[in-house]
Amino acid sequence: MAAKLEGGAYLSSFVDAVLEKLSPILEDDDFVLEENDSALELLGRLERSLYDVGSVLDDAELKQFSDKKVKKWLVDLQDALYKADDLLDELSTKAATATQRDPDQLQHKSLRELYVEACDSLKLLPLGDFPNLKKLMISKCQSMECVVVPQALPSLQYLSISECPSLVSLPALTLTVPQLEELHICDCPEINCFAEEFLPPSLKTLEVTKCQKLASWITSKGLQSEGLTHLWLGPCFDVKSFPREGCLPASLQALKLSNFPNLETLDCKGLHHLTSLKSLAITDCEKLENITEEHLLPSIEHIYIGEDCPLRWKLARRDGRPMV
Structure with a gap:
């Protein structure tokens, strides 16, 4: 000092x-x-x-x-x-x-975006009455353990939470953010599950990166989100075969798996359930070399498999299609 x-x-x-x-x-x-x-x-x-x-x-x-x-x-x-x-x-x-305020004073009734960053002493983030809030970003709150939403945020469409190492729980998203379309959770290593079985049906994009516990929960329990179209997941260190049948929603159009260092097998039973899948990206999976069936989904238009992945070269030789 x-x-x-x-x-x-x-x-x-x-x-x-x-x-x-x-x-x-x-x-x-x-x-x-x-x-x-x-x-x-x-x-x-x-x-x-x-x-x-x-x-x-x-x-x-x-x-x-x-x-x-x-x-x-x-x-x-x-x-x-x-x-x-x-x-x-x-x-x-x-x-x-603040929740008990005149809307003409604090004007939280008309607030559209809210950013909470680097509030290191904050352990609890209570979100009040923001009926028109559409975008919420929370980052670098080192001591924050939970986010409390006593009443729904009916207009929220975009939620990003990053670099909050003490955060252990999220509110029930279906009840608190029923119109959520994008959810990004990055570098929150202590979150180990979602609070409910089903995610909001409005959710289109989900990113879970650098959240090992939550990623493991997703790969083991599966995702129930009937409208999800884009999923980015990783790292995950304890998975050898993925995705199992019914693990991911059939509505998925784009799937990215990143840093699954022990993944050995791409399970086509789980992929064939994804009849809308058009884009598949796999990176940093150096042990992945097996596939359970002869061919990938015909609906897939774009495939990228990292050069460190043995499966890339196996599929290229067998199918004659580029992996980029």
């Missing part, structure tokens, strides 16, 4: 960054703290203190090497800035998810 203090520019830029987050809160008459005068007064005092601190940082930087008290003051200041930064992140999130 002290090593950072030897560069005064670090603390100065940190103070400026906290002030940038704080100023809009104090200037917004409709902010979530509008009825809490004591909290607003404390934030006002914080702003004045930060301006005062900024004016003496350069002098303190020079004195820290000869005066231990000044150096300790800088260390304490840095800790306080970290806490203030986390607090402002939480306040901003609460403002975005």
Whole structure:
């Protein structure tokens, strides 16, 4: 921690960054703290203190090497800035998810897109009344464990959740996002299942990448989603044969399997169930060399199999069709 203090520019830029987050809160008459005068007064005092601190940082930087008290003051200041930064992140999130507000003030009734990013201290994300929200993206929330949707988001069509290593559960999608069309879940290693057996019938595109537990659950339990057309899945380390019959919805038009390092056999019984499949892509499956039947589905128009996959060359020699 002290090593950072030897560069005064670090603390100065940190103070400026906290002030940038704080100023809009104090200037917004409709902010979530509008009825809490004591909290607003404390934030006002914080702003004045930060301006005062900024004016003496350069002098303190020079004195820290000869005066231990000044150096300790800088260390304490840095800790306080970290806490203030986390607090402002939480306040901003609460403002975005407030539910008991006049729609003409916060205007959450007309909100179309919402981005939640890098709220490291946030463990629970409560989503309020957003009847017209169409796109929601959540990323890099290191401590977030669950997303709570107390009432449905009836207009949501696009949901992306990425780089949330502590996230363990999702809400029941069919009930909470009945019009969802695209779902992207990436790098959330602790999610191990969907909350319900059937996904929303409106869902067209599903991406599950860098979510080993969830990918394993899908390959073992199967997907029940009658309208799904595009699926991207991987990595998955414990599968030797895929897909089994009935594992994937018959509506699939495009399937991409990526990084199945122990996959040995492509099961055509499962593929022949996918009568609408037009595109098949398989990458990073270096052990895949077997296929359970002589021919792939005639409906498949585009096939790509990675060069590290022995099955690529076997099919090319047998069928005479390019694998790109």
